[in-house]
Amino acid sequence: MTRRKIFGLGAVTAAAALTLAACGGSSSGGGSTAKASFNQGLTSVVNSSSHTGGTMTFDLSSTPDSTDYDNTYYAYMWNFVRLYSMQLMTYKSCPGACGNTLVPQLATGPGQVTDNGLTWTYHIKPNVHFENGDLVTSKDVKYGIERSFAKDVLPNGPNYYSALLVGGSSYKGPYKNPAGLDSIATPDSTTIVFHLVQPFSDFDYVVAIPQSSPVEQSWDTGKYGGANFQLHPESTGPYAFSAYTLNKQFTLVKNTHWSAATDPEAKQLVDKIVVNLNVSQNQIDNNLVSNFADVDMSGTGVQTAAVRDKLLTNATQHADADNPINGFGRFVYINEKVIPNVHCREAIEFAANKTTLQNAWGGPVVGGAIASTVMPPTVSGYQQFDLYKAVSQPSGDATDAKAQLQQCGQASGFSTGLAYRSDRPQETAAAQALQASLAQVGIKVTLNGYTSGKYYTNFAGDPAYVHAHSLGLDMGGWGPDWPDGYGFLDYLTNGATISPAGNTNIAEVNDPAVNSLFAQAGKGTISQNVAIWPQIDKAVMQQAAILPMVYQKVLLYRNPNLTNVYVDKAFGMYNYAVLGLK
Amino acid sequence: MAAPLEVSPVGTEVAPEAVVTGLAGQQIEGRSLGQIAWLRLRRDRVAMAGGVFVILLIVVAVIGPFLVQNPNIYHPNLINSTLQGPNGAFGGLSLAHPLGVEPQTGRDMLARVVDGAWVSLLIGFLSTVLAVVIGVFFGLIAGYFGGWLDNLIGRLMDVFLAFPLLVFALALVGVIPTTAFGLSGNTLRMSILIFIIGFFSWPYMGRIIRGQVLSLREREFVDAARSLGGRGPYILVRELLPNLWGPILVYATLLIPTNILFEAALSYLGVGIIPPQPSWGAMLSNAVLNGYYYIDPMYMVIPGLAIFLTVMAFNLFGDGLRDALDPKTR
Numbered sequence: 043m044t045r046r047k048i049f050g051l052g053a054v055t056a057a058a059a060l061t062l063a064a065c066g067g068s069s070s071g072g073g074s075t076a077k078a079s080f081n082q083g084l085t086s087v088v089n090s091s092s093h094t095g096g097t098m099t100f101d102l103s104s105t106p107d108s109t110d111y112d113n114t115y116y117a118y119m120w121n122f123v124r125l126y127s128m129q130l131m132t133y134k135s136c137p138g139a140c141g142n143t144l145v146p147q148l149a150t151g152p153g154q155v156t157d158n159g160l161t162w163t164y165h166i167k168p169n170v171h172f173e174n175g176d177l178v179t180s181k182d183v184k185y186g187i188e189r190s191f192a193k194d195v196l197p198n199g200p201n202y203y204s205a206l207l208v209g210g211s212s213y214k215g216p217y218k219n220p221a222g223l224d225s226i227a228t229p230d231s232t233t234i235v236f237h238l239v240q241p242f243s244d245f246d247y248v249v250a251i252p253q254s255s256p257v258e259q260s261w262d263t264g265k266y267g268g269a270n271f272q273l274h275p276e277s278t279g280p281y282a283f284s285a286y287t288l289n290k291q292f293t294l295v296k297n298t299h300w301s302a303a304t305d306p307e308a309k310q311l312v313d314k315i316v317v318n319l320n321v322s323q324n325q326i327d328n329n330l331v332s333n334f335a336d337v338d339m340s341g342t343g344v345q346t347a348a349v350r351d352k353l354l355t356n357a358t359q360h361a362d363a364d365n366p367i368n369g370f371g372r373f374v375y376i377n378e379k380v381i382p383n384v385h386c387r388e389a390i391e392f393a394a395n396k397t398t399l400q401n402a403w404g405g406p407v408v409g410g411a412i413a414s415t416v417m418p419p420t421v422s423g424y425q426q427f428d429l430y431k432a433v434s435q436p437s438g439d440a441t442d443a444k445a446q447l448q449q450c451g452q453a454s455g456f457s458t459g460l461a462y463r464s465d466r467p468q469e470t471a472a473a474q475a476l477q478a479s480l481a482q483v484g485i486k487v488t489l490n491g492y493t494s495g496k497y498y499t500n501f502a503g504d505p506a507y508v509h510a511h512s513l514g515l516d517m518g519g520w521g522p523d524w525p526d527g528y529g530f531l532d533y534l535t536n537g538a539t540i541s542p543a544g545n546t547n548i549a550e551v552n553d554p555a556v557n558s559l560f561a562q563a564g565k566g567t568i569s570q571n572v573a574i575w576p577q578i579d580k581a582v583m584q585q586a587a588i589l590p591m592v593y594q595k596v597l598l599y600r601n602p603n604l605t606n607v608y609v610d611k612a613f614g615m616y617n618y619a620v621l622g623l624k
Numbered sequence: 625m626a627a628p629l630e631v632s633p634v635g636t637e638v639a640p641e642a643v644v645t646g647l648a649g650q651q652i653e654g655r656s657l658g659q660i661a662w663l664r665l666r667r668d669r670v671a672m673a674g675g676v677f678v679i680l681l682i683v684v685a686v687i688g689p690f691l692v693q694n695p696n697i698y699h700p701n702l703i704n705s706t707l708q709g710p711n712g713a714f715g716g717l718s719l720a721h722p723l724g725v726e727p728q729t730g731r732d733m734l735a736r737v738v739d740g741a742w743v744s745l746l747i748g749f750l751s752t753v754l755a756v757v758i759g760v761f762f763g764l765i766a767g768y769f770g771g772w773l774d775n776l777i778g779r780l781m782d783v784f785l786a787f788p789l790l791v792f793a794l795a796l797v798g799v800i801p802t803t804a805f806g807l808s809g810n811t812l813r814m815s816i817l818i819f820i821i822g823f824f825s826w827p828y829m830g831r832i833i834r835g836q837v838l839s840l841r842e843r844e845f846v847d848a849a850r851s852l853g854g855r856g857p858y859i860l861v862r863e864l865l866p867n868l869w870g871p872i873l874v875y876a877t878l879l880i881p882t883n884i885l886f887e888a889a890l891s892y893l894g895v896g897i898i899p900p901q902p903s904w905g906a907m908l909s910n911a912v913l914n915g916y917y918y919i920d921p922m923y924m925v926i927p928g929l930a931i932f933l934t935v936m937a938f939n940l941f942g943d944g945l946r947d948a949l950d951p952k953t954r
Contacts (some may be wrong), residue, residue: 347916354707398700398729401703401705402729405705405706405708437700467913467914470899471729474696475729478698479698481696489898489900
């Protein structure tokens, strides 16, 4: 349960093989609509239309970890798989804050909780079909979830099921244990029951992860079985795979057995979807603005400086851009073991120049908004507060910082180490900016750069290493697996998550008050917990365990040819399930 | 990449010594070889310009950092927060910042270029010293003793020449810990860079010395020394080495700029100096790899120009020195 969702950030492209940009989706004769405006896609649907037809082109600068929904951990893939799969629950397809709402998709309603939170029951819709016409039954959902346990064949994807389900930690998937996992029961063809090892109030979010897509055992043992499943994942969504040339391109066509009546959260507007892989980022950005491609699949926004500047300075193109907060947070964890005095930690919070940190991440547009809380505004339960004048005095407050240093007994400052990933230019820039601003109040920071490969296993994520090298400050980022406080705060601040390697609670927050709030949230429901998350956020900020730098933002180009475009709050990028073409 | 650049002689034509006449009333004295070489060098204006520039650069590198402002002070008010480029033309050029400011941070460019000079020079110079010491040692014994020893050293040089140096350097710098051998931070990083660059560029020097020794050891003075009872070490150090100072000096001068470029290349690839210590290669890398050249071309031009001028000055001076010490190669 401790993997972070990887965003294809700063997509450095290595591929020399440029795919020929398919000339799809360009200049069809759609009628002219009202002029769009900058950031319009954040709050409303742009170019709302039910016009059908056309070929939509997605470009991607890399390749997905897998197109198999049981084997992917990229945010953009979790967004994209909605085009060819259905889960028990899903995120509501609507703009603005409403996009974080969970709604039943394959299920008829949210999970029914019994047995003190240990049993979750879902009833599935009786009239949903696979792309081959077979009826979807609860056994197919069970099988789909079971194959996500086969980590030897399908190594990617989160491990919530194996951590939460009874017997899950020892189950090796249907290829090795064909008898199946007993804690997923299917009393009849439309009922599925999960038995948990401990109450878990966010279980509805877990069944919204692509791993709960139904799969027929006959499909998984046939031509497209096991590791080959990704070449043609069995579809229950509006589109189905028609061709896949690995590392180059895959194509989806309409799934004739899909019905809008049973799946209101997706749309089937275009005839064909083409995804070009390993296109250089520079090429993608230019393809987008010159209309050779419709969407940059990675959702990380325009990276090419020339295109980006045009989007920022040219009024016409500026109107076709959205600049959402994508749900990713950038932090400096202030280790409570290395810097045990809260006043010394508060001095760091006050002294840090948030403007230079923001610039290090790329400035207010492509970097992010200055953060004053651990949870970003995209998360349900977010509450705004500003304990250390991050927003009101972003250049840092030397007076308050010195007062805190006085109380800490280190009036002239102290020395500490800063861990960062030296192969990431933005993190390197942020490390220097923090060093320069803390130096102004006498806090001497030594920079310790590491390669990103083993950063979380051997360095910042290893408490013993952090203590031995006095790394009081450690840079890191976090993207939650689902947009609520649990997905954010549990890994970063729950005392129970401190582990000797791959530690995510890098600040080593182990506060009785915070821990009891987590215990309380474990017994509550998703809607009750919305009130608990901001309390935890505030408690963590009060002990100055985390210095939030930015709520990351991306600059997305909204191709004027697209219809029904808006930023999906749950993913921080356009909702791929409902797009159409003019 | 670390091969001394083979530059065709282009210096101004040097007048033959015979033309130089002593001033009236002064007695004409015989001139030593050193005096003649110095006279030749002094008449080579291009080489002298290169030499003067090099001296100037050393002065700047040594005392410059004390004269310019702090290179690590951020000026976020001097940059455009949206595009991240400096406000104003030519990279935010102003009286307070004569070379403008760095994009994204607003740090003073002049201060960073000046503070980066000693890094380039120190690494270029010390790695060359290392290369010269190893190269001369192996070149001398290979050339003088010949036989299987020559063969062995020759093949060793081949191995070093064929080594994928950049890949090795990247891997090595990537895995070194933050503290090792009692050193830490940039001291450690620079020592390792000097070691890598020096250790892998000695074969060039070695081959040249070996070639020179091959011809020198057959000369009469060596025979004379040997017949008087001189042994290997004595002949190598007292008879051969003094005759090799010319080529050593020349190729060392030509090796320095290639080593500076190599340091810049490593910094460009992100395994050079640890920030915030400025380095020309790292500045260039930041400008190119992070796309700043598009919004602020000066950020790429200034460190690029600094590297270009330094390398050219060393090369011109080295060329002139070779012409002066060894006119036969002209």
